[in-house]
Amino acid sequence: MFVKEFKTPITNKTVLIGKDSGYDNIIFAIESSCDETAAAIVKNGREVISNVVASQIKTHIEFGGVVPEVAAREHLEAINLVISQAFEQSGLKPDDITAFAATVGPGLIGSLLVGMNAGKALSIAYDKPFIGVNHLNAHVCANFLDSDLEPPFIALLVSGGHTQIIEVKNEFKQTIIGETIDDAAGEAFDKVARLIGLDYPGGVNLDKSAQTGNPYAFKLPQAKLSNEYNFSFSGLKTAALQLIQKLKKENKELPISDIAASFQENITSVLYTKTKKAADSMNLKTIVLAGGVAANSEIRRKFFNLKNKGYKIYAPQMKYCTDNAAMIASSAYYTPDTVGELDIEAFSRM
Ligand code: KG4
Ligand code: ZN
Numbered sequence: 001m002f003v004k005e006f007k008t009p010i011t012n013k014t015v016l017i018g019k020d021s022g023y024d025n026i027i028f029a030i031e032s033s034c035d036e037t038a039a040a041i042v043k044n045g046r047e048v049i050s051n052v053v054a055s056q057i058k059t060h061i062e063f064g065g066v067v068p069e070v071a072a073r074e075h076l077e078a079i080n081l082v083i084s085q086a087f088e089q090s091g092l093k094p095d096d097i098t099a100f101a102a103t104v105g106p107g108l109i110g111s112l113l114v115g116m117n118a119g120k121a122l123s124i125a126y127d128k129p130f131i132g133v134n135h136l137n138a139h140v141c142a143n144f145l146d147s148d149l150e151p152p153f154i155a156l157l158v159s160g161g162h163t164q165i166i167e168v169k170n171e172f173k174q175t176i177i178g179e180t181i182d183d184a185a186g187e188a189f190d191k192v193a194r195l196i197g198l199d200y201p202g203g204v205n206l207d208k209s210a211q212t213g214n215p216y217a218f219k220l221p222q223a224k225l226s227n228e229y230n231f232s233f234s235g236l237k238t239a240a241l242q243l244i245q246k247l248k249k250e251n252k253e254l255p256i257s258d259i260a261a262s263f264q265e266n267i268t269s270v271l272y273t274k275t276k277k278a279a280d281s282m283n284l285k286t287i288v289l290a291g292g293v294a295a296n297s298e299i300r301r302k303f304f305n306l307k308n309k310g311y312k313i314y315a316p317q318m319k320y321c322t323d324n325a326a327m328i329a330s331s332a333y334y335t336p337d338t339v340g341e342l343d344i345e346a347f348s349r350m
Pocket of ligand 1: 201204297
């Protein structure tokens, strides 16, 4: 049976969520873990009815990155509008909603509190269950949106805060089989982008710059680790820093796009090789990309080439790669360990 049981907060009624609930599940979700304030309505974990994202990028460019206190204040300003727009776009009313969901972690605490408390308030006001969602599970679930993906599969989750290889056995079970021991992939992209003078948000700007560079111009190191599915990117970041310092000392103009392309080639080939190895060792022919770095053009190119070799490759549409609330709604529907209680607390780290 694919079904989870939740309670409504006021009258304590039982609400079933999942494929075998016997009715359509319409989930309203909120995301506010970092620098996007978002709300969405999704039917049965897959069908996006409305999806609204207010990005704070413009504000954070000024500071060269996300300042937590500033982010929390921006969420407060945007949250009501984003929620009402998600309802307006859908044509639905609060009574049509099966359950309200929100990201409870990991993320910036002040930011999480804004979205989570808005979700809890809606849940109390309309007497519908509240479902707390883990942001990382949700990035993987972004692949269910408007798609025909079915488990089992191997997922590569690459975001600003996390880098993991996850085995998804069925709708109910996600198991981490490898992860970074230091920097996350997105963090490495952002730090190297900053070193070569590219603006925040670094990852996407580095991707653009790399398009015109030579990926083999500079040889950068790859870490060797005892767990072959773990990652380490701090050595790569240091090597990039040393290379840049050396070039500057020689009074050479920085070959920005060549450095960007060489770094991108290095990190995407590590991510690709390890993920493919994990899939092959488990005899899984379906590989799924998730998280902000899954928007990277080179990572997509490398994995999508595998389609010619009998693999099924999934990556969310660009708008569902970076933070959004549709993936939170999907995760509220799919992921088993979502908690449906009003006293659930926000958490910053896993
Ligand atoms: O998943 P996400 O939106 O937020 C987190 O949960 O962290 O991921 C953001 C990360 C940032 O580090 C950003 O630089 C990176 O995803 N990113 C990219 C690209 N687009 C976003 N990295 C490389 N290439 C891109 N095109
Ligand atoms: Zn994210």
